Amino acid sequence: MQRNEKRLLMQRTEPTQLTQSADTLLRKFKIKVTGNIIWAGGITQLILSGAQFVLGNVVQAWLILSAGVFFSAVAWFYHGQRIPVLVRVAFITLLTAITMMSMVLNGHIGVYWTYPILVACFFLFSGAVSIVATLMLALLFAVTAFYSIPLDESWRLTVTLLIICALGSVFVVLLDELQKLLRKLVVTDTLTGLQNRHLVQQVLERAIYRLQRYQRPASLIMADLDHFKRLNDTHGHLFGDQILKQVAERMHTVLRQDDQLFRVGGEEFLIVLAEASEADAATVAEKLRSLIADQTFKGKTAEVSVTLSLGVAELSPRHTWVEWLNAVDTALLNAKRLGRNQVRRASETKPEKSAQSGIGAIIEANSEAN
Numbered sequence: 001m002q003r004n005e006k007r008l009l010m011q012r013t014e015p016t017q018l019t020q021s022a023d024t025l026l027r028k029f030k031i032k033v034t035g036n037i038i039w040a041g042g043i044t045q046l047i048l049s050g051a052q053f054v055l056g057n058v059v060q061a062w063l064i065l066s067a068g069v070f071f072s073a074v075a076w077f078y079h080g081q082r083i084p085v086l087v088r089v090a091f092i093t094l095l096t097a098i099t100m101m102s103m104v105l106n107g108h109i110g111v112y113w114t115y116p117i118l119v120a121c122f123f124l125f126s127g128a129v130s131i132v133a134t135l136m137l138a139l140l141f142a143v144t145a146f147y148s149i150p151l152d153e154s155w156r157l158t159v160t161l162l163i164i165c166a167l168g169s170v171f172v173v174l175l176d177e178l179q180k181l182l183r184k185l186v187v188t189d190t191l192t193g194l195q196n197r198h199l200v201q202q203v204l205e206r207a208i209y210r211l212q213r214y215q216r217p218a219s220l221i222m223a224d225l226d227h228f229k230r231l232n233d234t235h236g237h238l239f240g241d242q243i244l245k246q247v248a249e250r251m252h253t254v255l256r257q258d259d260q261l262f263r264v265g266g267e268e269f270l271i272v273l274a275e276a277s278e279a280d281a282a283t284v285a286e287k288l289r290s291l292i293a294d295q296t297f298k299g300k301t302a303e304v305s306v307t308l309s310l311g312v313a314e315l316s317p318r319h320t321w322v323e324w325l326n327a328v329d330t331a332l333l334n335a336k337r338l339g340r341n342q343v344r345r346a347s348e349t350k351p352e353k354s355a356q357s358g359i360g361a362i363i364e365a366n367s368e369a370n
């Protein structure tokens with residue numbers, strides 16, 4: 001199978017959901033939750049205003065009705081978008097004011113609204129801000145309770161509000177951890193533990209910026225295991241997986257700390273070398289080649305020899321990140337054509353016309369899908 005065909009097939013079989021970044025997914029989720037909370041706030045206030053009209057509390061009824069109309073308008077206006085912090089603060093402040101007023105005028109009846117407001121606050125704000133904001137609200141409600149309902153009940157309310165604050169804080173911390181984990185999972189290749197292709201564009205663009213701004217060189221190495229299909233067919237896919245893991249581990253031993261190693265395809269690896277000319281990168285590539293070829297690999301069921309073909313390309317000031325990737329890809333293709341188990345440089349390779357279907361175009365297509 002042609003290399004580019006193989007990659008396009010891989011691209012098609014990856015679920016779209018996985019190609020979205022963790023941040024995009026979480027941002028969309030937060031937008032949805034925040035919008036729904038404001039809608040719920042608006043509709044609840046509209047219903048409550050009706051009840052106040054029936055009870056004859058006209059001033060309260062108008063106040064609550066205005067809040068309900070405002071919240072509903074905000075939810076409608078910002079539908080599917082991030083609601084600005086100031087609007088969220090206004091939402092919570094208005095609800096708090098209405099609840100405090102209700103506690104003063106109606107005693108216990110107002111108390112019931114303190115709980116959903118605290119919970120909403122945890123959803124509307126994130127991290128430490130939500131913890132501090134809910135604590136402040138709990139204190140405000142407690143003070144109002146001591147003023148408007150019997151003392152023993154005020155204590156009970158204060159304790160239950162503080163319990164909600166504590167539970168909510170645990171929820172915020174867990175969510176934060178989950179977000180970090182999700183972010184890591186999205187950019188990690190689960191088989192080898194290397195970075196997958198998600199951050200490639202970002203890392204290459206940073207290298208381009210450093211070259212343009214500070215004239216710092218950078219080079220790429222693209223490495224592909226030779227005849228890996230044959231190895232899979234002979235020893236099985238699980239054996240192939242063991243070899244892939246060991247190859248990744250061996251590669252690490254040659255690289256410096258600030259070199260970035262990605263697994264960008266099935267048996268294909270990309271290395272971004274900061275501060276390296278093409279000659280430096282070719283030296284590293286040659287070390288990698290001999291490190292893989294000179295020592296056998298031991299899987300659970302067999303011991304095999306494996307070889308690696310590598311392409312090398314230095315970043316030039318006229319390169320976009322896609323062109324740079326395609327340059328190294330073409331050099332690798334050349335290494336394959338010339339017999340495999342060797343290193344080829346982009347400077348000695350004629351650029352390919354089919355750059356549009358190369359690895360650069362594929363990673364670009366994945367980024368655009370995010």
Ligand SMILES: Nc1nc2c(ncn2[C@@H]2O[C@H](COP(=O)(O)OP(=O)(O)OP(=O)(O)O)[C@@H](O)[C@H]2O)c(=O)[nH]1
Nearest residue numbers: 001006225226227228229230232237240241266267
């Ligand atoms: N074990 C294992 N195999 C994989 C994985 N991803 C891709 N492959 C296999 O890698 C092989 C790649 O085969 P080809 O595209 O024909 O390439 P090749 O046999 O290495 O040939 P050249 O690259 O031309 O030297 C296929 O058999 C894939 O199934 C993986 O995660 N684990």
